[in-house]
Amino acid sequence: MTDVNFSKSPTAPDSQGAAGPVPRAGEMRWDIIELLFFAYRDFVGDADQELEAFGFGRAHHRVMHFVYRYPGLKVADLLDVLRITKQSLGRVLKQLLDEGYIIQKTGNNDRRQRLLYATPKGEALVAKLAGLQTDRITRALRDINPEGAAAISQFLRAMIDRDDPDKVLEAIFGIGSKKVRE
DSSP, rough: OOOOOOOGGGGOOOOOOOSSSOOOOOOOOHHHHHHHHHHHHHHHHHHHHHHHTTTOOOHHHHHHHHHHSSSEEEHHHHHHHTTTOOOHHHHHHHHHHTSEEEEEEOOSSSSOEEEEEHHHHHHHHHHHHHHHHHHHHHHHHOOOOOOHHHHHHHHHHSSOOOOOOHHHHHHHHHHHHOOOOO
């Protein structure tokens, strides 16, 4: 295997984490791409270790997160949010239901609807995972002023594809009426 020297990249972050020169139009943003890869790896890695003890993976985490945050979320909406197939969700959802992390109720107006809720056991798991991720976010934002934190939030929102109508994104962006749990 060849040794790779990441510090030689002309747009690599410096030792203080600042990105190098801004590429001209049409140039690749390797600096930001790699920072996002590594930030994501470590952000989800904290939760991955905890999930592993339960025999769960990232798909379980994603389902638990959205079911907890949006009580009564319809299975159909969860499929849209996660952009996964019914088959992929079915396996994960079955395990979470069987092990008592989520309960499923039929809709009041439409008996075909399946509404999902986190149980106290599921709420405790989500709180543990969100706590780990919140600690990482808090550490990362410690030396960043409020304007910098606002710029980070603005950047992350701009990275989300908003062309696709998505009920959860509508709630996140404040244009929907879906109840969100704090």
